[in-house]
Amino acid sequence: MELLDLRKDGIDIQKQIPLSKYTFTKTGGPAEYLAFPKNLDELKKLVQVTREKNIPLTVIGNASNLIIRDSGIAGLVIILTEMKKITVKANTVTAEAGARIIDTAFTAARAGLSGLEFAAGIPGSVGGAIFMNAGAYGGETQNVVQSVNVLTRDGEFKTYSNKEMNFSYRHSLVQDNKAIVVS
Ligand SMILES: Cc1cc2nc3c(=O)[nH]c(=O)nc-3n(C[C@H](O)[C@H](O)[C@H](O)COP(=O)(O)OP(=O)(O)OC[C@H]3O[C@@H](n4cnc5c(N)ncnc54)[C@H](O)[C@@H]3O)c2cc1C
Structure with a gap:
């Protein structure tokens, strides 16, 4: 094909x-x-x-x-901007990778959830924020991520825990293994 x-x-x-x-x-x-x-x-x-x-x-x-x-x-x-759904269930926000991190931060705030305030001025997507471990004002993506759903380059869907994501300054696992963050 x-x-x-x-x-x-x-x-x-x-x-x-x-x-x-x-x-x-x-x-x-x-x-x-x-x-x-x-x-x-x-x-x-x-x-x-x-x-x-x-x-x-x-x-x-x-x-x-x-x-x-x-x-x-x-x-x-x-x-990935067509995959941009954001949902809130109890204290958990689930955002597709193409959602803007700004929209995700405002959705969390409207639901009374704190933690993503630092991201309210970062013009990237959720996938980009995870890839980069984006941060500002002392906050970082790794501080609010529970788990990350990816599609590997082998075509397999996987879920990584926060720990498995190997976050460090402006770095995460998906920079190394080239997996595609989906949510
Ligand atoms: C005005 C301005 C202000 C900024 N302020 C900040 C700031 O305060 N803090 C900060 O950390 N950054 C900041 N940035 C940088 C940028 O916004 C962040 O790095 C953001 O996280 C990038 O997201 P993006 O969706 O635009 O990624 P892109 O620029 O589209 O991509 C960046 C990298 O991420 C990869 N990527 C993107 N989506 C995925 C995905 N779904 N799965 C796997 N890989 C993916 C791409 O392949 C690429 O290698 C700023 C940029 C601008 C222009």
């Missing part, structure tokens, strides 16, 4: 799309392929085809910590 064949499954995937439209700096060249999966099933299918066809894969959140070169990015770029 070719990447563009996934359109038949309703997946939003296009060829040669300028990334400048999606980056915080409004700069950057084209993605060879660009996809916006709407759910885990679509994401898994995309990852599967890149594996089968040996196509390079880059995942982007809100592109607020990236400078993309003018020549663009070869292979498939996945932007």
Whole structure:
């Protein structure tokens, strides 16, 4: 199967799309392929085809910590902003990776939950915040994360505990194993 064949499954995937439209700096060249999966099933299918066809894969959140070169990015770029659901149950907030960390912080505050105040000015996604262990004003993502759901590059869904995430200053496990944070 070719990447563009996934359109038949309703997946939003296009060829040669300028990334400048999606980056915080409004700069950057084209993605060879660009996809916006709407759910885990679509994401898994995309990852599967890149594996089968040996196509390079880059995942982007809100592109607020990236400078993309003018020549663009070869292979498939996945932007997760269509996966942005945030739910609150008792004292736990669950946020999909494409949700903005700012929206997540405000949702928590509206539910009377503290802890994410530090993130109220960080212009990234939840996935990007976890990848970077983003922090500000003495707060850090690792202080509020209970667990992280990922899709591995082998196409397997896994849940890592906070401890397994190996958080340290602006670092987390997914920088090393290239897993895709899904929520
Ligand atoms: C004005 C401004 C203020 C900022 N203030 C702060 C601050 O106070 N504190 C701070 O820590 N940072 C800050 N940043 C940096 C940035 O916002 C954070 O690093 C943020 O966490 C990046 O998230 P993003 O979704 O934009 O990631 P992106 O820029 O899209 O990606 C960054 C990296 O994360 C990876 N990534 C993104 N999503 C996923 C995912 N779902 N799964 C796996 N990997 C993923 C990408 O591959 C890439 O390597 C600031 C940036 C700007 C422009």
